[in-house]
Amino acid sequence: MEIEQFRYDNKIVQKFLYATMLWGVVGMLVGLLLAFMFLFPNITDGISWLSFGRLRPLHTNAVIFAFVGNAIFAGVYYSLQRLLKTRMFSDALSSINFWGWQLIIVAAALTLPLGYTTSKEYAELEWPIDLAIAVVWVVFGWNMIGTILKRRQRHLYVAVWFYLATFVTVAVLHIFNSLELPVGALKSYSVYAGVQDALVQWWYGHNAVAFFLTTPFLGLMYYFVPKAANRPVYSYRLSIVHFWSLIFIYIWAGPHHLLYSALPDWAQNLGVVFSVMLIAPSWGGMINGLLTLRGVWDKVRSDATLKFMVVAITGYGMATFEGPMLSLKNVHAIAHFSDWIIAHEHVGALARNGFLTFGMIYLLVPKMFKTTLYSKGLANFHFWIGTLGIVLYALPMYVAGFTQALMWKEFNPDGSLVYGNFLETVSQIIPMYWMRAIGGSLYILGMLIMVYNVVVTIRKGSSVEDELAEAAPHTRVTKRRLDGENFHNW
Amino acid sequence: MSVIYVLLTISISVAVVFFMAFIRSVRAGQYDDAYTPSVRMLFEDELVPPGKENTKVKTEGENQNKDTNQ
Ligand code: HEM
Ligand code: HEM
Numbered sequence: 001m002e003i004e005q006f007r008y009d010n011k012i013v014q015k016f017l018y019a020t021m022l023w024g025v026v027g028m029l030v031g032l033l034l035a036f037m038f039l040f041p042n043i044t045d046g047i048s049w050l051s052f053g054r055l056r057p058l059h060t061n062a063v064i065f066a067f068v069g070n071a072i073f074a075g076v077y078y079s080l081q082r083l084l085k086t087r088m089f090s091d092a093l094s095s096i097n098f099w100g101w102q103l104i105i106v107a108a109a110l111t112l113p114l115g116y117t118t119s120k121e122y123a124e125l126e127w128p129i130d131l132a133i134a135v136v137w138v139v140f141g142w143n144m145i146g147t148i149l150k151r152r153q154r155h156l157y158v159a160v161w162f163y164l165a166t167f168v169t170v171a172v173l174h175i176f177n178s179l180e181l182p183v184g185a186l187k188s189y190s191v192y193a194g195v196q197d198a199l200v201q202w203w204y205g206h207n208a209v210a211f212f213l214t215t216p217f218l219g220l221m222y223y224f225v226p227k228a229a230n231r232p233v234y235s236y237r238l239s240i241v242h243f244w245s246l247i248f249i250y251i252w253a254g255p256h257h258l259l260y261s262a263l264p265d266w267a268q269n270l271g272v273v274f275s276v277m278l279i280a281p282s283w284g285g286m287i288n289g290l291l292t293l294r295g296v297w298d299k300v301r302s303d304a305t306l307k308f309m310v311v312a313i314t315g316y317g318m319a320t321f322e323g324p325m326l327s328l329k330n331v332h333a334i335a336h337f338s339d340w341i342i343a344h345e346h347v348g349a350l351a352r353n354g355f356l357t358f359g360m361i362y363l364l365v366p367k368m369f370k371t372t373l374y375s376k377g378l379a380n381f382h383f384w385i386g387t388l389g390i391v392l393y394a395l396p397m398y399v400a401g402f403t404q405a406l407m408w409k410e411f412n413p414d415g416s417l418v419y420g421n422f423l424e425t426v427s428q429i430i431p432m433y434w435m436r437a438i439g440g441s442l443y444i445l446g447m448l449i450m451v452y453n454v455v456v457t458i459r460k461g462s463s464v465e466d467e468l469a470e471a472a473p474h475t476r477v478t479k480r481r482l483d484g485e486n487f488h489n490w
Numbered sequence: 491m492s493v494i495y496v497l498l499t500i501s502i503s504v505a506v507v508f509f510m511a512f513i514r515s516v517r518a519g520q521y522d523d524a525y526t527p528s529v530r531m532l533f534e535d536e537l538v539p540p541g542k543e544n545t546k547v548k549t550e551g552e553n554q555n556k557d558t559n560q
Binding site for chain 1: 491492493494496497500501504505507508509511512515519520521523524525526527528529530531532534535536537
């Protein structure tokens, strides 16, 4: 068999990595500003486009779709080529994917502060931007499927399945949740109304968490953790089983965002049952990731990349244990509307999404620039300050959540509320909000250190934009070879 | 709650598509070997151009100096 030579496209991965870092810093600075608004509610008074209500969706969109989104693209474009042993299907599509996505982000950063919003959480962008998202997302999928079709490796590694599921499901969710009637250039009304709209919204919203923040990152975990540890994944069989069970269960869990609402009881309960079931495949992934490190824990001590990944996987385990608990109606009655939910969200986001992304950046930059990381010390410092940041963010929010829940449910003998004024709870937890702001600042400081470390590393390295590689071509298995073999039922 | 039927239809269609993909990949023998793929992905197939090896050692040395300076 003849060995073929080809070139991997590193340029596109580098571009996505730069975008990840840029938008990560911007999006989290907006988050930090929000955190400070809890302490100084009047800092942006008089500037309508810097008011809390407009900045909050800017924060969520920037960190989810810009920071995490670009990280997904970077990781997918890097690993897909190497797993399938071929260059991306089309450089033009890769470029459209990159520039289109950045344009969408810029459009979001302009329209949200100006007050253009559909008011659907995580789907705030107005209809022209929604259309653009759909197009760019399909371009991404087209590029990915094209690459899969021209692959040189017969077996599709489990990460590729995670990427595929991400593409298909996000496309479906985005399109159906964003069905809206335009009434102006930047104004539209959802085709659904009332509780129906809420159900579609959280069917989308939950799966935005599931298929944007979770499945792609599981795929990235299955590629980058074994690579960083230089160990095969603990159980490949488990990874396949948990992939298929995860995607079949996840899509039904949305109603846990609508407990105690006007949604019919049976639909609420259905959501709860599936949410509780989710713990199995989620922990399957978490355990598989952690056990991959068996025998290399000594490496974790010195290697910042692995440290980041360990915390990322642990954070995933925590968020997915907490999630099913939050779905139980009695726990939900405590947590809903309180800062507990904010803690839950940011453990997932800061630890799992953030830290896996940082680990990936520390792994990829030296690799693609053919050099070593400028300073391991700084990377380790980033790790510790980031971890401290997460702890200082999350723990106070749990305390705040319980304080709120307890105070809100405190009654006088005559049945009236002891703390009838909402501000009484707020002023009670101001110290918690201070700690969150400090934690967030530390986390961002760590990120800035990473950016510096990466810039110096890139300066001393030499970029290889089209990396030469070789592999044997994909050969079809002929019918003759399969003669006499049946589908076996285990 | 008519929208529930819309969502059920969409969700089940997506699930059916994935289920067919699953059956197809099992039949195509994708899962016959549940070990080798995990090892195979560890190998790098990038070719290191000759001459690069030297510069790499140099940069590593540079870095060590810097580390001790700190
Ligand atoms: C230093 C980093 C960060 C800081 C200081 C920060 C701060 C905040 C603040 C103050 C809020 C508003 C909470 C409220 O309304 O009570 C918020 C909401 C949110 N943030 Fe962050 N954030 C950070 C990073 C991230 C990251 C990396 C992600 C995701 C990948 C993220 C996702 C979200 C989401 C989804 C919400 C809305 C939560 C909800 O509606 O329940 N944040 N953040
Ligand atoms: C098995 C997995 C999970 C389950 C069953 C689950 C369940 C829940 C529940 C019940 C809520 C409370 C909703 C409310 O009180 O309004 C919630 C909120 C949330 N969760 Fe999770 N969760 C899981 C994993 C995750 C992960 C890994 C992340 C992030 C990376 C995440 C991000 C969020 C966000 C952003 C919210 C706030 C939504 C909002 O109201 O804006 N969840 N989740």
